[in-house]
Every structure is written in structure tokens, then in C-alpha cells.
Amino acid sequence: MLLSVDHVTHYTYDRPVRGVVQSHRLTPSRFDGQRVVDWGVTVTGGVMGGTFRDGAGDVVQSWTVAGPVTEISVHVKGQVETRDLAGVLKGHRESVPPLAYLRHTAATQPDPAIADLARLYTPNDALGGAHALSAAVSDAIAYAPGATHGATTAAQALALGMGVCQDHAQVLIAAARVAGLPARYVSGYLQANADGAPHEAAHAWAELCVQGFGWIGFDPANRCCPDARYIRLGSGLDATDAAPIRGISRAAGSTGAASENLSVTVAIAAQEQ
Amino acid sequence: MTSYFNEMYQAGGLRAPYRGLEPWAADMPADKRRAKQAEAEALFRRIGITFAVYGEGGDPDRLIPFDMFPRVFTGGEWAKLERGIKQRARALNAFLVDVYARGEIVRAGRIPAELVYKNAAYEKAVVGIIPPKGVYSHIVGVDIVRTGPTDFYVLEDNCRTPSGVSYMLESREMMMRMFPDLFRENRIEPIDSYPDKLRRTLASVAPPKCKGAPTVVILTPGHFNSAYYEHSFLADLMGVELVEGQDLFVDGEFCYxxxxxxPKRVDVIYRRLDDEFLDPxxxxxxxxxxxxxxxxxxRSGGVAICSAPGAGVADDKAVYTYVPEMVRFYLGEEPILSNVPTWKCADQDDLNYVSEHLADLVVKEVHGSGGYGMLVGPKSTRAEVEEFRARILANPANYIAQPTLALSTTPTFVDEGIAPRHVDLRPYCLVGEKIELVPGGLTRVALREGSLVVNSSQGGGVKDTWVLVD
Incomplete structure (x- = not known):
């Protein structure tokens, strides 16, 4: 499938900031399931900093914007040819050992409810067990935008029984790690309108490292594994660690940070081929 | 009754390296000793050296007690220590480069994968990074204890940001000021080249993108940090800027x-703050x-960070037990310095042994430091031992145990005159283009009678450490 992405993140500050520094994971991963046709990231007034592929295989690119500025835009635009590999991250070059993805973070710290969930995992059938975990997370958390926020932890989301894709992914990761399965958070895009029309499409899911298969994506928010409608950007231990954009602005003067307003529009569409 | 190796007096009499100190000590009546001690304290206060060694916290304005009685090594003793420390520093750096690259030592089954990769100090953000000159730890502080005439053991390695070197330098300075005659009568190796060697070490690991003479800075968490004095002291002696995070900023590919x-471009950052706080x-x-x-x-080669982020995985006390294995694996050599035999409570057999012999052992947390969170079995009450047993059993992987070592003693000035007190040693090995260390280190002394804990938070002091020219 040929997917086109047009993703704009617009930051406005209530007073001029002295500068902005951002670290981006906004380049599609290189693996057998996707191939970049063309891709570009621009930052208004920005200077591109160091670019490198990290040990997890993600392209990391930093940007700085010299102030004073009151707004900046990050614009991602491109086309990716995708292929359905049933979630298997085949042909992805990375060197971080899967064992490094067994540690908990503040956002994925398990509680007894998460430990209960983890008991659904069946070690003698690793793949079946991974699917069972993912299905259980889908059942446990109803899709409810606004019920949670960016800093909601896995334990909190599970207790609430509601959330968005970030919560589904973090709960699945937390449970998988308790079960001894290396697990990570993946950020990317999802083309979810069957008619191919543009729509909101920033998305997140989880990858579990399953014996005999390697990393496999699971999207409990949509009860499926990533297929040709997904574009994978990068991964991390949790949502913060895997964020496509991590940034900070320096307020002018020393009277604290300027308050920041963020608006995001993502359009993703399937092209006629 | 355990017998301890007294570094000055043995059954055979006075040991040779201390020969020059015997008349000096004999000529130290109580009033002169008190006057000199007061002079030393006044000097230390005036220069403002009032921090807790090794980031142990505590009262930041408290002076670490300084003991005037030097601790002495022969040139021959030091030569062996020096070779052993350098060997260890090379092996530790090879290990760090390896576990962030292919992990050959893990693949070869010489160290458990879980111990390395599940370690909280293993930093996945630097996987694949080979720092300039292949050095992760540029200053390796190796803690050494002595138990006999030729018996030395490494207690732990400090690969991140070992502190206390300012005490090494100031203690020498102090002794030279107060007792200049001692330094004429004895042939003592100088250590005052340390700041210059440190600066050259840091400059030698400038990143590939640096052209010309590198700009080196020390990055401190700030004046509220317990080791701030040392940060500013070293910056001063090296002639480099002391900066806080807010003094630096990133623009494009570089840090300024x-x-x-x-703005001035910065090429090498000697950071004295932990990985976690380096970059939000x-x-x-x-x-x-x-x-x-x-x-x-x-990560894109625009700046060097010393120690390199991720170096902390080599400091783990369970990883420590594999350092002799690292020496064999990477260098193809036999370790010159021995480890203290260590039981890892994560192993069931070891745990059983530890549990049965708890009252005789020293137990430490794998990530602990500063003498906190540890049990010294022979010095603890039965209730304390039982309380600690519960903690170990609740989380065995968090603990290691070692035999209670018979730490050597050196003569120390106490209220009643001169008495033996237990000591350890921390030399500072510099690793850059070259590996070098100044002859000496920081000697810590347990000032309380019978105490084996030399940490300043537990009543420890410091001494000048001499290496004699043989």
C-alpha cells in the first residue's frame, strides 16, 4: 500500500522563547514491511543538528531554533510503501539486546492488577500467549478519548478501564514484562479510514519479543497486529522514551517556562496505485 | 581475635617504608600534635574543603577529619598496584565498549546476559556508540584494601565519577606546608601533576568533529552538590571553565x-552529574x-562526555565479581590484583551460604555506595543481623556478600597519642590516549577504634599517601 503522510505540529508560546531544542524520531523505520518513497521533515526557522541511527534502529535527528520566537511548526511530509507482515518486524537492523526491554519505567510500573493480567501469558506457547495478553488488554480498556492524559501510567489506565492507544500500549508492555517478555512502545501512523480519505492518524502500539519470531507488533487499541496501514517511526521503553518529538523551549529571562500550546494535524491517505 | 596487618610495626619490628616517620612521630608531644592539628583544620577551613567524600551527603559544611600520620608504600609495592590498576582500567573499558557493541563476553558465556542487559545502569541510548579512543571511563577510582605484606584486594571499581581526588591533593599540600622537613628527609614521589594529567587525558578524547585545540569544561550540578568544592578546585587547577547545565546550550550539531x-564551542565535558540528569x-x-x-x-560525534553515558554498568557490585574474567577475556592476562571473594545472593547456593554465615559477612546492596545500606556482620547485633536477613530474602538479587576483611592498619593520631586504625586506598587511574596514574591515591581511615568502615559518613578521615622512591 502506498501511504502519504502530512503531519504538522504547531507550537505557540504565550511570550517569546529564547530558543527551542528538539529531538525527533520522525523517520520511518527501515524493515521489510515499509520502504520510503520520499520523506522530509522541516522546522520553521530551525537548524538541523546531529542525525544518526541509534542502537534501536531509529533515525534520531535534532533541531534547534534560535529565538526569540513565539511559534514554530514541525512539518513531516512523505510517502511510504508498506506491506503486511502480520506485525513481524522482519529485516529491521538493531543492536539493543531484547533483555534491555525488560525493565520497568515509572509509566509501566506494574501493580497487582497488571501482574494478574500477565498470568494469561502461556510460556509454552509464546506466540499464542502474546496474542492472549494483547486481547486481554483490548478487553480491559475501553477506547475513551479524554479519560486519560499523557502522564497516565499503565496501572492507572488499567484501574480506570478506559484510555487511548498510549494506554493500551503501556498496559500491554507492563504486563508482558511481568511475564518475562521483552516489550517496547512504538510510535507511528495509522491509516484507518477504509475509503482512503485523510484523517487523524498519529498512533502508538506495542512490540513484544517472541521466541522464534523476534519483535512482533500488537495493537490492542485496534485488536490486531500492524499491517500495511501502519507506518512505524520508532520505539522506546514507554511513551515518553519513544516520543516522535521530544523538545524543550527556553524562556526568555529567568521567570520560568513560557506556557506552550500545541496543535497537531496528521493526515494519512492511501494512494491510488 | 583477628590479627590485622600493621603497616608500620610488625613482629620483626619497624617496616622499612616507615623508617623516616618514626623519629618524626616520636618528636610529637601532645601539645605540638594538638597545635599542628588545629593548624591543619584552620587551613582546610580557609580553603573551604568541606564536602563529604564520595557524594555521601551529610552536613556540607562539615570538615572531613584529616589525620597527619602519612600512609606509606614502597616503590616496589606501588609498582605492582599500578600495573594491577591499569590492567583493571583497560579491562573495564574494553568491557564497556563490548557490551554496547556486540557483547562478545556475553555471547561467550563468560558473564550472564541478564546481569548486564537487565541492569538499570545499562543505557540503551548509547548502544552502538564507541566513544573517542574507545574510552567509556576516563577516571577509574579503584578501591583497594590491604590484608598482609603482599596481599591487596580490590573492593570495588568506580567508573562513573569517582570523587575525593581533591582530598588526595590537599592532604599532600597540607603536609608539605606543615612538615616541610619530612619532604626533604624522605624521597616521596610527587603527585602534583594530577590536574595536568587529567586535563591532557580529557583533551585526548576530543570528538572527531573537533578541529584544533579542544575546549574542556567541568559540568557540575551546582554549588549545593556535596562535591562542588572538588569541581571548582579541579577546574581551577586545570585552567578550564566550571559550568552548570544552564551555562551550556545546543545549537545545530554542537554544544556551546x-x-x-x-558563545564558545565545547568539545569535552567532564561531567560530575549522573546520566539520568544529563539531558531531559x-x-x-x-x-x-x-x-x-x-x-x-x-551521539553524532559533536562532543565528548567523560565518563561516557552508560559507564555505570561496570560499577555494579554484581558485575564487579566478573572483572577478573574481563581481564582474562579481553587482555588474555591473569589479573594482577585480586577481587574480594563475593557471594551473589541472586544465586541460590550463594544465598544459602550467606544466610548461614550472615554474622561473619559484610553484605552490600549491588547499587549502593557510601557505606549505607550495608551490614557488617561481626559488628552488628543479633537483631540487626536478623533485620538485614529479612531484607536480603525479600530481594536477594539486590545484595552481594563478602568475608569481613582484616583491613590493614596504619598509625594514626588519636586523643591518647598514636594508635593503629584501619585504612583503605583509592587511586585515580586516568584513561585517554594513555593510561596513567600519579603515584598515590586517597587513603581513608576509620577513626573509631576497631571500626572497619572508612566512609566519611561513618566516622572516616583522610591521610596523605606516600609512595617512596626506592
Missing amino acids: MRTTEG LCFNPASMLGVAGLMDVY
């Missing part, structure tokens, strides 16, 4: 410091101490 003449865009997003974007600059 603000100066009165405008890579590690702890709430950190106000670091520099936003620094890790991207580092």
Missing part, C-alpha cells in the same frame, strides 16, 4: 557555553541540571 565574548530530551524529562539535546550532539 555562554561566555562574555559570546534523552533521559529524565524533568531534569533541570542537564543540557537539552546534549545526547544527540554526543
Whole structure:
């Protein structure tokens, strides 16, 4: 499938900031399931900093914007040819050992409810067990935008029984790690309108490292594994660690940070081929 | 009754290295001793050296007690220590480069994968990074204890930011000021080249993108940090800028410091803050101490960070038990310095042994430091031992145990005159283009009678450490 992405993140500050520094994971991963046709990231007034592929295989690119500025835009635009590999991250070059993805973070710290969930995992059938975990997370958390926020932890989301894709992914990761399965958070895009029309499409899911298969994506928010409608950007231990954009602005003067307003529009569409 | 090796007096009489100190000590009546001690304290206060060694916290304005009785090594003893320490520093750095690359030592089954990769100090953000000159730890502080005439053991390695070197330098300075005659009568190796060697070591690991003479800075968490004195002391002696996170910023591919003449590019950062606080865009997003974007600059070759982020995995006390194995694996040599035999409570057999012999052992947390969170079995009450047993059983992997070592003693000035007190040693090995160390280190002394804990938070003091020219 040929997917086109047009993703704009617009930051406005209530007073001029002295500068902005951002670290981006906004380049599609290189693996057998996707191939970049063309891709570009621009930052208004920005200077591109160091670019490198990290040990997890993600392209990391930093940007700085010299102030004073009151707004900046990050614009991602491109086309990716995708292929359905049933979630298997085949042909992805990375060197971080899967064992490094067994540690908990503040956002994925398990509680007894998460430990209960983890008991659904069946070690003698690793793949079946991974699917069972993912299905259980889908059942446990109803899709409810606004019920949670960016800093909601896995334990909190599970207790609430509601959330968005970030919560589904973090709960699945937390449970998988308790079960001894290396697990990570993946950020990317999802083309979810069957008619191919543009729509909101920033998305997140989880990858579990399953014996005999390697990393496999699971999207409990949509009860499926990533297929040709997904574009994978990068991964991390949790949502913060895997964020496509991590940034900070320096307020002018020393009277604290300027308050920041963020608006995001993502359009993703399937092209006629 | 355990017998301890007294470094000055043995059954055979006075040991040779202390020969020059016997008449000096004999000529130290109580009033003179008290006057000199007061003089030393006044000097230390005036220069402001009032921090807790090794980041142990505590009262920041408290002086670490200084004991005037020097601790002495022969040139021959030191030569062996020096070779052993350098060997260890090379092996530890080879290990760090390896576990962030292919992990050959893990693949070869010489160290358990879980111990390395599940370790909280293993930093996935630097996987694949080979720092300039292949050095992760540029200053390796190796803690050594002595138990006999030729018996030395390494207690632990400090690969991140070992502190206390200012005490090594100031103790010498103090002794030379107060007892200049001692330094004429004895042939003592100088240590005052340390700051210059440190500066050259740091400059030698400038990143590939640095052209010309590298700019080196020391990055401190700030004046509220317990080791701030040492940070400013070293910056001063090296002639480099002391900066805080807010003095640095990232622009494009490089890191700069603000100066009165405008931004100046920084090539090498000797950081005295932990990985977690280095860069809010890579590690702890709430950190106000670091520099936003620094890790991207580092990982794309625009700046060197010393010690390199991720070096802490070699400091883990369970990883420590494999250092002799690292020496064999990477260097193809036999370790010159021995480890203290260590039981890992994560292993069931070891745990059983530890549990049965708890009252005879020293138990430490794998990530602990500063003498906190440890049990010294023979010095503890039965209730304390039982309380600690519960903690170990609740989380065995968090603990290691070692035999209670018979730490050597050296003569020390106490209220009643001169008495033996237990000591350890921390030399500072510099690793850059070359591996070198100045002859000496920081001797810590347990000032309480019978105490084996030399940490300043537990009543420890410091001494000048001499290496004699043989």
C-alpha cells in the first residue's frame, strides 16, 4: 500500500522563547514491511543538528531554533510503501539486546492488577500467549478519548478501564514484562479510514519479543497486529522514551517556562496505485 | 581475635617504608600534635574543603577529619598496584565498549546476559556508540584494601565519577606546608601533576568533529552538590571553565557555553552529574541540571562526555565479581590484583551460604555506595543481623556478600597519642590516549577504634599517601 503522510505540529508560546531544542524520531523505520518513497521533515526557522541511527534502529535527528520566537511548526511530509507482515518486524537492523526491554519505567510500573493480567501469558506457547495478553488488554480498556492524559501510567489506565492507544500500549508492555517478555512502545501512523480519505492518524502500539519470531507488533487499541496501514517511526521503553518529538523551549529571562500550546494535524491517505 | 596487618610495626619490628616517620612521630608531644592539628583544620577551613567524600551527603559544611600520620608504600609495592590498576582500567573499558557493541563476553558465556542487559545502569541510548579512543571511563577510582605484606584486594571499581581526588591533593599540600622537613628527609614521589594529567587525558578524547585545540569544561550540578568544592578546585587547577547545565546550550550539531565574548564551542565535558540528569530530551524529562539535546550532539560525534553515558554498568557490585574474567577475556592476562571473594545472593547456593554465615559477612546492596545500606556482620547485633536477613530474602538479587576483611592498619593520631586504625586506598587511574596514574591515591581511615568502615559518613578521615622512591 502506498501511504502519504502530512503531519504538522504547531507550537505557540504565550511570550517569546529564547530558543527551542528538539529531538525527533520522525523517520520511518527501515524493515521489510515499509520502504520510503520520499520523506522530509522541516522546522520553521530551525537548524538541523546531529542525525544518526541509534542502537534501536531509529533515525534520531535534532533541531534547534534560535529565538526569540513565539511559534514554530514541525512539518513531516512523505510517502511510504508498506506491506503486511502480520506485525513481524522482519529485516529491521538493531543492536539493543531484547533483555534491555525488560525493565520497568515509572509509566509501566506494574501493580497487582497488571501482574494478574500477565498470568494469561502461556510460556509454552509464546506466540499464542502474546496474542492472549494483547486481547486481554483490548478487553480491559475501553477506547475513551479524554479519560486519560499523557502522564497516565499503565496501572492507572488499567484501574480506570478506559484510555487511548498510549494506554493500551503501556498496559500491554507492563504486563508482558511481568511475564518475562521483552516489550517496547512504538510510535507511528495509522491509516484507518477504509475509503482512503485523510484523517487523524498519529498512533502508538506495542512490540513484544517472541521466541522464534523476534519483535512482533500488537495493537490492542485496534485488536490486531500492524499491517500495511501502519507506518512505524520508532520505539522506546514507554511513551515518553519513544516520543516522535521530544523538545524543550527556553524562556526568555529567568521567570520560568513560557506556557506552550500545541496543535497537531496528521493526515494519512492511501494512494491510488 | 583477628590479627590485622600493621603497616608500620610488625613482629620483626619497624617496616622499612616507615623508617623516616618514626623519629618524626616520636618528636610529637601532645601539645605540638594538638597545635599542628588545629593548624591543619584552620587551613582546610580557609580553603573551604568541606564536602563529604564520595557524594555521601551529610552536613556540607562539615570538615572531613584529616589525620597527619602519612600512609606509606614502597616503590616496589606501588609498582605492582599500578600495573594491577591499569590492567583493571583497560579491562573495564574494553568491557564497556563490548557490551554496547556486540557483547562478545556475553555471547561467550563468560558473564550472564541478564546481569548486564537487565541492569538499570545499562543505557540503551548509547548502544552502538564507541566513544573517542574507545574510552567509556576516563577516571577509574579503584578501591583497594590491604590484608598482609603482599596481599591487596580490590573492593570495588568506580567508573562513573569517582570523587575525593581533591582530598588526595590537599592532604599532600597540607603536609608539605606543615612538615616541610619530612619532604626533604624522605624521597616521596610527587603527585602534583594530577590536574595536568587529567586535563591532557580529557583533551585526548576530543570528538572527531573537533578541529584544533579542544575546549574542556567541568559540568557540575551546582554549588549545593556535596562535591562542588572538588569541581571548582579541579577546574581551577586545570585552567578550564566550571559550568552548570544552564551555562551550556545546543545549537545545530554542537554544544556551546555562554561566555562574555559570546558563545564558545565545547568539545569535552567532564561531567560530575549522573546520566539520568544529563539531558531531559534523552533521559529524565524533568531534569533541570542537564543540557537539552546534549545526547544527540554526543551521539553524532559533536562532543565528548567523560565518563561516557552508560559507564555505570561496570560499577555494579554484581558485575564487579566478573572483572577478573574481563581481564582474562579481553587482555588474555591473569589479573594482577585480586577481587574480594563475593557471594551473589541472586544465586541460590550463594544465598544459602550467606544466610548461614550472615554474622561473619559484610553484605552490600549491588547499587549502593557510601557505606549505607550495608551490614557488617561481626559488628552488628543479633537483631540487626536478623533485620538485614529479612531484607536480603525479600530481594536477594539486590545484595552481594563478602568475608569481613582484616583491613590493614596504619598509625594514626588519636586523643591518647598514636594508635593503629584501619585504612583503605583509592587511586585515580586516568584513561585517554594513555593510561596513567600519579603515584598515590586517597587513603581513608576509620577513626573509631576497631571500626572497619572508612566512609566519611561513618566516622572516616583522610591521610596523605606516600609512595617512596626506592
